[in-house]
Amino acid sequence: PALAPAPEAAAGRRRANASRGLTLLTMAFVATVTIATSLPSSAFLTGQDMAEANVVTDAPATSVPSQSVALSAAPEATVVGGTDDAFTATTPQQIMLAQTSKGAGAFTNDINGTIQWPFASGVPISGVFGKRIAPCSHGCSSNHQGVDFAPGLGAPIQAIADGVVREAVDSDTGLGVHLVIDHVIDGQLITSVYGHQLPGSLRVKAGDPVKVGQQIGQVGNTGASTGPHLHFEIRVADGTAVDPFAWLQEHAN
Structure with missing residues (x-):
């Protein structure tokens, strides 16, 4: 008759299997995190989401019309009233x-x-x-x-x-x-x-x-x-x- 494995050997195999399972689980988690942090957010949007997003982003920006102020020189003062003679002020x-x-x-x-x-x-x-x-x-x-x-x-x-x-x-x-x-x-x-x-x-x-x-x-x-x-x-x-x-x-x- 076949001999049953010794208790120590069976326990060793169980630990090895558990270790391989933990390793695979860890690798899967890391891969998931890598994908989540490396891909752009649009990778997770549906086609409809992208279309709606484009409607917003493609809308022309609203511009505030500029204001301009026209500056005019003050009118020159004029001589009031009449005079006998035109003159040039020198003194x-x-x-x-x-x-x-x-x-x-x-x-x-x-x-x-x-x-x-x-x-x-x-x-x-x-x-x-x-x-x-x-x-x-x-x-x-x-x-x-x-x-x-x-x-x-x-x-x-x-x-x-x-x-x-x-x-x-x-x-x-x-x-x-x-x-x-x-x-x-x-x-x-x-x-x-x-x-x-x-x-x-x-x-x-x-x-x-x-x-x-x-x-x-x-x-x-x-x-x-x-x-x-x-x-x-x-x-x-x-x-x-x-x-x-x-x-x-x-x-x-």
């Missing part, structure tokens, strides 16, 4: 006065002063004292003897100081409708001239006394003028015209 004072012609008030006036500006409050200046190019052929000068104030047609004009009217002229040539007033200031004869006034606006006549701040007429465009403004002059005792802006800056109080 510091002329440059300053030219800047005030853009519309800002060129001065401040003390309505309680004994010497004042020809307007109760600051107005633009459209022409300065001195040599310049004459802008017209009907009497405009190339050597401007005054300053042009441009507050607008019809603006009230006032006497700069107490005085007596020397001339009240109704004309449409040269200075147009204008007044000449004599004053005694610091013991000296000073004459003020107010040109290109509105026809019919003069409120005084030759020989009339005037008080500082008294309305004497209105801004017009008569005579050798290119637009509504007051041509204002200051003349010293010998009749010489001086820069009225500088004179008023020094004497107005």
Whole structure:
């Protein structure tokens, strides 16, 4: 009769078989993990899944329309009102006065002063004292003897100081409708001239006394003028015209 295997030999065979089974199971697990981590996720999608995914990924991206802002340069300032003569500013004072012609008030006036500006409050200046190019052929000068104030047609004009009217002229040539007033200031004869006034606006006549701040007429465009403004002059005792802006800056109080 065949002999039964010894108990030790049978146990050895069982351990060997178990070891081979464990090894095969381990290899199968490793292979599964390798496949799962090596293949792209799409390998596990169905055809329908891929089609739906393509619908999403192929859709055009929504773009936000860009915005553009158009920047435009500020318009150039223009000279307000008229003037006797076109001018080119060269001196510091002329440059300053030219800047005030853009519309800002060129001065401040003390309505309680004994010497004042020809307007109760600051107005633009459209022409300065001195040599310049004459802008017209009907009497405009190339050597401007005054300053042009441009507050607008019809603006009230006032006497700069107490005085007596020397001339009240109704004309449409040269200075147009204008007044000449004599004053005694610091013991000296000073004459003020107010040109290109509105026809019919003069409120005084030759020989009339005037008080500082008294309305004497209105801004017009008569005579050798290119637009509504007051041509204002200051003349010293010998009749010489001086820069009225500088004179008023020094004497107005």
